[in-house]
Amino acid sequence: MRSGPIVIFAAVCTATVLVATAITGGSIDEDDDKGPGGDLSLNVQEIPEEYRDWIIQAGKSCKAHPTVVTPALIAAQIEAESGWNPNARSPVGAIGLSQFMPPTWATWGVDADKSGSADPLSPPDAIMSQARYDCWLATKVSSYKIANGDIRRLMLAGYNAGPDAVRIYQGVPPYAETQQYVARILQLIAKYSVATDESAGPFGSRVIAHAQRWTGTPYSWGGGGINGPSFGFAQGATTNGFDCSSLVQYAVYHASGGKITLARTSQQQVTQGKAVARQDLRPGDIIGFQLNGAGYDHVAIYIGDGQILHAPRTGQTVSTARLTDGYYASKPQIIRRYG
Known part of the structure; x- marks a missing residue:
C-alpha cells in the first residue's frame, strides 16, 4: 500500500452474421439467489x-x-x-x-x-x-x-x-x-x-462467478465464446477478448455445467429463457438494452447492489457499471433468466 456523463459509442455488441445455437438442456436449480458474496465462488x-x-x-x-x-x-x-x-x-x-x-x-x-x-x-x-x-x-x-x-x-x-x-x-x-x-x-x-465444485450454489451466483473471472479482459467485437476469450473480427480482429453477448454466453454455459448454450447474439439471447419483471430482478439475471434504437444490441449480467457486469465496447474491458447511470437508465430494457 502506498501512502498515500458516461459516453458509450455502442455498436451492436456482436456481429449478427455469427451462427447462433439454441438454448438446450433442462432446468437448473431455482434456489433463491443471494449473490456472489460469501464463500460460494471462493477456491x-x-x-x-x-x-x-x-x-x-x-x-x-x-x-x-x-x-x-x-x-x-x-x-x-x-x-x-x-x-x-x-x-x-x-x-x-x-x-x-x-x-x-x-x-x-x-x-x-x-x-x-x-x-x-x-x-x-x-x-x-x-x-x-x-x-x-x-x-x-x-x-x-x-x-x-x-x-x-x-x-x-x-x-x-x-x-x-x-x-x-x-x-x-x-x-x-x-x-x-x-x-x-x-x-x-x-x-x-x-x-x-473458481469454486472447488463449480456446480455448487444457486445458478445466478454461478453465472456471476464465471463472468467475474474475466474482469479486466479487453472488449473484442465478435470475440469470445463458450471456450473463453478469442480474437474477433473487424475492429476486434486484433484483440483477444469478449464482446457483451459472448461473455453472457460463456458465463451461462459454464454455470449450467454445459447444459445451456445460448445463442451468440444479444438480439437472440433476449428471446431465450424466461421473462422477468423488474421488481423480481435478482443477481445472475441478464438485462438486454436498446442502446441505439435498433433492437436489443447490448446485454449485461445483473450482479446485485444496483450493478451490472458487462463487456461495454471497443477500448474498454469487462467491468461493472451502475443501472442508475443516466446512460443505461434512459434506455429500454428487458430482463431474462436462463436457470
Whole structure:
C-alpha cells in the first residue's frame, strides 16, 4: 500500500452474421439467489488453511458493496501485497499480510482476534481491517461519479495510491506501480474465485462467478465464446477478448455445467429463457438494452447492489457499471433468466 456523463459509442455488441445455437438442456436449480458474496465462488484450496475462515468472514463484512469486496478479491489482494507472509515489511514501512502503512492502520485497524489491541502483524486483525478499508474505499470512489469508472478497479487503485489520487486523475492514477497492482489483482481473482465444485450454489451466483473471472479482459467485437476469450473480427480482429453477448454466453454455459448454450447474439439471447419483471430482478439475471434504437444490441449480467457486469465496447474491458447511470437508465430494457 502506498501512502498515500458516461459516453458509450455502442455498436451492436456482436456481429449478427455469427451462427447462433439454441438454448438446450433442462432446468437448473431455482434456489433463491443471494449473490456472489460469501464463500460460494471462493477456491479455498488456494488459501492457507489458517486464514480461510477469516477470508470468508471478511468477504461477507461489506454490506454496502457485497459484489465488490468479495472473499476472492481480499485473497487476491493479500497475495499481491505480501504473498501471504504475515510478517512482511516493505522498504517504505508497510507491514503485515495487508501491508498497512502506520497512519492508515491508526484509522482502520481493528482488534479482530480480541487480543486487546489492533495489530497489523496479526493476520485476523489485518484481514478484517483490509475488508473494512476496502469497503470504505469503494464507497469513497463511488462518490466521485467517475465516468466509465469500475468501482473495483478504482477501489484497488485507492488502496495502493490513496483515494485522493483517484479523484485527482478521475480514474486509476498513471503510476506504473498502481496500474500494475490493479491489473495483477484482477488477474489473481480468477485463481481464488473458481469454486472447488463449480456446480455448487444457486445458478445466478454461478453465472456471476464465471463472468467475474474475466474482469479486466479487453472488449473484442465478435470475440469470445463458450471456450473463453478469442480474437474477433473487424475492429476486434486484433484483440483477444469478449464482446457483451459472448461473455453472457460463456458465463451461462459454464454455470449450467454445459447444459445451456445460448445463442451468440444479444438480439437472440433476449428471446431465450424466461421473462422477468423488474421488481423480481435478482443477481445472475441478464438485462438486454436498446442502446441505439435498433433492437436489443447490448446485454449485461445483473450482479446485485444496483450493478451490472458487462463487456461495454471497443477500448474498454469487462467491468461493472451502475443501472442508475443516466446512460443505461434512459434506455429500454428487458430482463431474462436462463436457470
